[in-house]
Amino acid sequence: MPLLLLASFALTILCAIHVVRSGRPLYWIWLLLIGSYLAVAVYVFVAVLPDLRNDPRSRTAARRVLETVDPERRRRAIRERLELADTTDNRRALxxxxxxxxxxxxAAELYASVLKGIYATEPPFMLGLAQAQAGNGDFAAARATxxxxIAANPAFRSTDGHLLYARCLxxxxxxxxxxxEYEVLARSxxxxxxRYRYxxxxxxxxxxxxxxxxxxDMLKRARLAPRYYRRKEREWLDAAKRDLGALGSG
Known part of the structure; x- marks a missing residue:
């Protein structure tokens, strides 16, 4: 019994916090306190679940969970679309x-299959092919692509393409x-x-x-950057700390 009461209290507090943060009428708090589990269930159904569906962060989190549990889910769906309609857009998506x-x-085969006709020099397709070739370890082919x-699209600019070219070299x-190339990329x-590869x-x-x-400089910039940026770049920042430790103070 005490465990059930504790769970009810915890759920009520969480829902009350949601009431305040979401700006809902404060009478919800009184209903939650009076109604216990029933009020919590009603509130979750009419308030929390709709908020989760409309919250981009919640949708992103849910998508990540699905991708972790079933990483092939999106590919199967795209393959089904491709079977129904063998279009350039569906091939690109796959x-x-x-x-x-x-x-x-x-990926390389699919990109090569769409680099034809009016799309023979389409920059995103050519860049995708180069990325697939590099992923396969064929850096000579990636550089050639x-x-x-660049020859076919001199005005095209891509920082990812520029970085891939430096890696190929x-x-x-x-x-x-x-x-x-890395010196230029370190600034842009x-x-x-x-910067880490440089x-x-x-x-x-x-x-x-x-x-x-x-x-x-990497670590100094990171200290001044927002937290989300440090999270996003954690792999490279951690590697920078390790390498800096190995280099010593000089």
């Missing part, structure tokens, strides 16, 4: 999903050219990956002092 899932071989993209052993890329290559090229300066 290619993007394969790329997201790390199925680079199928990016070179063709690095993987192909063209380190000086890669450093030049909207995230920490480019510092990592500087360290490998025996430029420890320069690498240390880039890593220190």
């Amino acid at each position: 290619a993007e999903e394969c790329l997201r899932l790390g199925d680079y071989g199928n 990016l070179d063709a993209l 690095e993987e192909l052993g063209e380190h000086d050219a890669a450093l030049a 890329y909207p995230g920490e990956q480019a 510092a990592n290559l500087l360290r490998r090229r025996d430029r420890a002092a320069d690498a240390r300066a880039v890593l220190q």
Whole structure:
């Protein structure tokens, strides 16, 4: 019995907090206090569930849970659409999903299949193909695709494409050219990956002092950035801390 009372009290408090935060009439709190489990059930049904359905953060969280439980769910749905209508848009959607899932071989085939006719030099398709090729470890092919993209679309700009090009240069052993690209990206890329890769290559090229300066700048920027940014970039910031510790104070 005490356990049931404690659970009822906890649920009532949570619902009361929701009443205040959502700006609902305060009479709900009195109903919750009087009605116990029944009032909580009614309030959840008429207030909490609709809010969750309309809250983008809740929808995002629910989608992430579904993707964790069933990562193939979206791909199956897109494949069904493709079977019903073999269109360029459906092929593109399936290619993007394969790329997201790390199925680079199928992603490359799908992107190659849509790079025809009026879409033969479509920048997003060419970039997607290059990303799939790089994912497969074929950096020479990825670079060739990016070179063709730039030649066919000189006005096209993509920070992700620029970063991929720098990575291709690095993987192909063209380190000086890669450093030049990373140096530009360190000032323009909207995230920490480019700066970390720049510092990592500087360290490998025996430029420890320069690498240390880039890593220190990363961590300084992170301290001044909003919390959501630090969460989003945690992988690269954690790697920067480890590398900075390994480099020492100099």
